[in-house]
Structures are given as structure tokens and as C-alpha cells.
Amino acid sequence: MTRVGIVVFPGSNCEHDCAEAASAAGMEPRLLWHADKSVGDVDAVVLPGGFAHGDYLRPGAIARFSPVMAAVGEFAREGGPVIGICNGFQVLTEAGLLPGALRQNQALKFICTPVTTRVESGRSALTAGIDVGTMLELPINHFSGAYTCLPDTLSELRDEDRIVLRYVENPNGSVDDIAGICNAGRNVVGLMPHPERACDPLGPSQDGLLLWAAVARFSGRVAASVGADLSPVSSN
């Protein structure tokens, strides 16, 4: 069974939702503590949403120096799947595992609402095997969610098919309607929407399950190819 480590920082608040969602997708969730020096023998790592270290200074700025982040960085560099959701996305950009930054929403309002997103690439740890153009209704819940980056970075993201999810109607002022991106290796993905909150009949949709299932698929493939060549995952 695919083991997924969910990092708990002081101030994280989505770790249990992520654990439920991972279980629903057939994975075995394990909570990791931010002071751990290792991620253990997991097949995937999730940085959940919340307010790690109170979001002091900038969201993610202090969390990136939590001891576990060195191990997460090493896991990512070896090709291990790492998913950062909301605050987790902010942590990944601060840690330099993803390019760009998340700045305050254009309207300076905390936004808590379901939005429609479109899968833009089926080649990432979060979307492996999902058809481009698939529409997903997912909740967003953030104040600093406007993705921004230098023009060169944006060109690179576009040219390399690394924009994974886009908003159909831009809620927060993100450049190019970006809701999620991946790294060049396609194993590190950050997104502002919360797929773990769209996995239950009581939620706004169950579209998040598609993404968690993709994480399980991608992780299984990476685990099976340890020691072998990690070729990019095809979009089928």
C-alpha cells in the first residue's frame, strides 16, 4: 500500500482531512512532525494547509526552515512525489522547491468558496493520467493565494507544460489564472485549492478524489521504479 507522509507544522489545520482523503484513495496516511529529521519510509509527502508557524513574516517563510524540510527537499530531489496544498504550496515556494511566490489576493479579502478549476497538464504527481480539460470543482480558502513569478519563470512554466491547474474564473489575481504548478521533474506540485475537502458526499463535490487517486498512481509508479530510470509519466 502506498504510504503518504503528511507533515504537521505548528499551525497546520488540514492534516486530518488530508489523511481521510489519502485513505479514501487507498493510501496509508502517516502524520509526520515538523521537527522530524526524516520522512521515514513513505512513498509520497503532503504539506497540508493551515497557518504554519502562524504565517509570521510571510506564509511559509519560517516553515521552510523546520527540520523536516531538509528531508522533504532530499526526497523531492530523488524524484519522490511532494504535494503542497494551500499553505503547503506557500511553503514549497519559500523553500525553493517550486518557483514563484504567493502574494495577497488582489481584493485583499480572505476567500472561502468552491471554484471551478481546469486540469491543464496530465503529467504531474497530482494529475498523472487525468485528461487535460477535466473540470474540477474544488474549495479555496486563502488570503495569500495570488500566484506571481518573474516573466521568464512564467514562460518556462508555459513552455514546459508545468501549469497543472488553472482557475476558470480567476478569484484572486493569480498570473495567468494559475491554481497549481509543478517542478521540472513533475514530482513536486503546489496548488491553492483543497482537493482533500472535496472527497466526501457532504463536501461541495467529490472531484478531489480524482487528484488523490492520481497521487496514489504516480507514487506507486515511482516506488516501483526505484533504482531504475525515472522517466516522465505519460498522460495516457
Added chain:
Amino acid sequence: MSAFSVLVEVRPREGIANPEGQTIQRALAGLGYAGVSGVRVGKAIRFTVEADDEAGARAQVEDLCRRFLTNPVIEDADIRLEATV
């Protein structure tokens, strides 16, 4: 060793949208201050640093600004430093 008092002004980089500044500017115009423009909101961080000399103190502050106090993708820092008596 000498002590230096430091003021780091963290500013949104040129070209990065600053909705807080824009909102304040609109409010100022509403109050009748029509001639105010270019409002940008950042943050100020004060602390004391010990170093052999001013150059050493400045090098240390520049380093911690780059690594931690600013996110270079969206922010610049202006560093003011003076020896404490």
C-alpha cells in the same frame, strides 16, 4: 565587537502588485488628498546585531535579508545601520 542598530525596510518589488498600497491611495484620494501617488506598503523590522565592524554587520544583515527576511521573488530590502553608543 560593536553593536549596530539595524532597520530593514522590506518593500514589494517594482512591478509587483501591491493591493494594500492601492487601497490606501484610493482612501487618501477619497479624503481629499488627491495629489498623493505611488503608495506602497511593506514592513519595517528593527533589531540589533553585533559584529567586528560596520562592513561585517552589513554583510550579516544582507545575508539574513536574502535568506529569510525577504522573498526576493516579490520583495526588496533597504538596510539602514548605525553604531549604537
